Amino acid sequence: MPLPADYRIVPVPESRLRDVLTLDTWAFPSEHPTETFLELPSSLPWDRSYGVEHAGSTGLTAFHAAYPLRAYPVPGAEVSCGWLTWVGVHPAHRRRGILRAMIEHHFADCLAAGEAISALTASEPSIYGRFGYGLAANVLSLTIPRGAALREVPGADNLDVTLEEWDAAAHGDLAAGIHRRFGQLPDGLGRPGWATRETPALRTSHDSDPQRLRGPKESRRIAIVRDASGRPTAYATFRRTLTWGGPGPDGTVDVREAVALDAASARRLWSVLLDLDLMSRVTIANIPADDPITRLLVDPRAARPAVSDHTWVRILDLPRALSERRYAADVDVVLEVTDAMVPANAGRWRVQASAFGHAEVTRTDGDPDLVLDVRELGAVHLGSIPLTAIAQAGQLELRTPAALGPAAVAWSWPVAAGANWIF
Numbered sequence: 001m002p003l004p005a006d007y008r009i010v011p012v013p014e015s016r017l018r019d020v021l022t023l024d025t026w027a028f029p030s031e032h033p034t035e036t037f038l039e040l041p042s043s044l045p046w047d048r049s050y051g052v053e054h055a056g057s058t059g060l061t062a063f064h065a066a067y068p069l070r071a072y073p074v075p076g077a078e079v080s081c082g083w084l085t086w087v088g089v090h091p092a093h094r095r096r097g098i099l100r101a102m103i104e105h106h107f108a109d110c111l112a113a114g115e116a117i118s119a120l121t122a123s124e125p126s127i128y129g130r131f132g133y134g135l136a137a138n139v140l141s142l143t144i145p146r147g148a149a150l151r152e153v154p155g156a157d158n159l160d161v162t163l164e165e166w167d168a169a170a171h172g173d174l175a176a177g178i179h180r181r182f183g184q185l186p187d188g189l190g191r192p193g194w195a196t197r198e199t200p201a202l203r204t205s206h207d208s209d210p211q212r213l214r215g216p217k218e219s220r221r222i223a224i225v226r227d228a229s230g231r232p233t234a235y236a237t238f239r240r241t242l243t244w245g246g247p248g249p250d251g252t253v254d255v256r257e258a259v260a261l262d263a264a265s266a267r268r269l270w271s272v273l274l275d276l277d278l279m280s281r282v283t284i285a286n287i288p289a290d291d292p293i294t295r296l297l298v299d300p301r302a303a304r305p306a307v308s309d310h311t312w313v314r315i316l317d318l319p320r321a322l323s324e325r326r327y328a329a330d331v332d333v334v335l336e337v338t339d340a341m342v343p344a345n346a347g348r349w350r351v352q353a354s355a356f357g358h359a360e361v362t363r364t365d366g367d368p369d370l371v372l373d374v375r376e377l378g379a380v381h382l383g384s385i386p387l388t389a390i391a392q393a394g395q396l397e398l399r400t401p402a403a404l405g406p407a408a409v410a411w412s413w414p415v416a417a418g419a420n421w422i423f
Ligand SMILES: CC(C)(COP(=O)(O)OP(=O)(O)OC[C@H]1O[C@@H](n2cnc3c(N)ncnc32)[C@H](O)[C@@H]1OP(=O)(O)O)[C@@H](O)C(=O)NCCC(=O)NCCS
Pocket: 027, 028, 086, 087, 088, 089, 090, 093, 094, 095, 096, 097, 098, 099, 100, 101, 121, 122, 123, 124, 126, 127, 130
């Protein structure tokens, strides 16, 4: 769908940051003025930033950008992904098709950049399904009582932990290295969806700790676990807020990230986070459903786990996207796919793959085993939403009932998908 008359999409250079931030604070209301955001490092990818201008208005009426991820983990591989971000339409111009036109532009932009998939986190989950994005990864948030018991892990108590005030220059590389490595574990499998701070601007923005945006919380802190040789094996970044309730101190530790490369380090890290003086609870959001803390807690129910949607995936170049990933079992299946926005994806495709090996995706005239929309194919792409769940919710047509089980196993992955940050 083209933009309504009097609107046009334009590339946005860095010199228009003020326009972007002005629009952004219309789309996402903030207690802070634009001036405050102008002083912060921007994560925006300027060669992939686009605005919408209106003939009768100054500034921007809408904006979106794409982070060009080049090592985005999908099952068994790292691929190119156009991560859609900073989507906003000025409230005076909403519901007249501007988002839809920006999405069409984004799809063409990703395909031109060689990205077979796009992904995003959504401000409101009901927005993006209509454009063929499927919910591919849910994450957990926890509120863990102070002192919660943890199961023992041999060797954990011997590991050294330091607590320091966050310093991007001193800690940035250490955290980025552990974060990236975690996404590759277990070796040979890796964690689908574990996006890293790939571009320098994303890294700088993520590593900054602007005092003005902290509210009542302290500056960012880091806990670092080291093994006997002094090698860092885990870190957590966190902030404490000290409040006083009726009976006394009632503080909260907000953990931004807790990432460990082995079980003993995870146990040691959490034993420190869960025993900070004057604190009553520890919160953490955006953890994958199988994060080690979910197994370490003796009483996981007391951590009040809450599930929320995280990563939405859109298949843009079907044969490439489906052959770039790996499958957890041998499979030979014919899909019939509908795609209202990218017609090249529609039709019948034969997917042949060997377990954890090569995959081939070819056009076919053969009878389809499964009939589904590209949205559902996006939902199963990271291996965490089972094809059986799609079928049981009536979101695929089963022409060959016996094909469902083998296909569901093939599309699954042994490690839960998810990223531990929103960007
Ligand atoms: C969400 C937002 C981008 C939508 O922009 P818009 O230009 O009004 O959207 P469009 O007119 O192109 O609408 C396209 C479709 O999405 C639907 N839609 C738009 N916003 C929606 C929302 N918040 N929830 C559910 N559906 C929504 C429209 O009803 C329309 O549906 P249709 O295709 O069935 O007709 C805009 O309202 C906005 O900036 N909101 C605040 C910031 C935000 O949430 N940004 C998204 C960040 S992930």
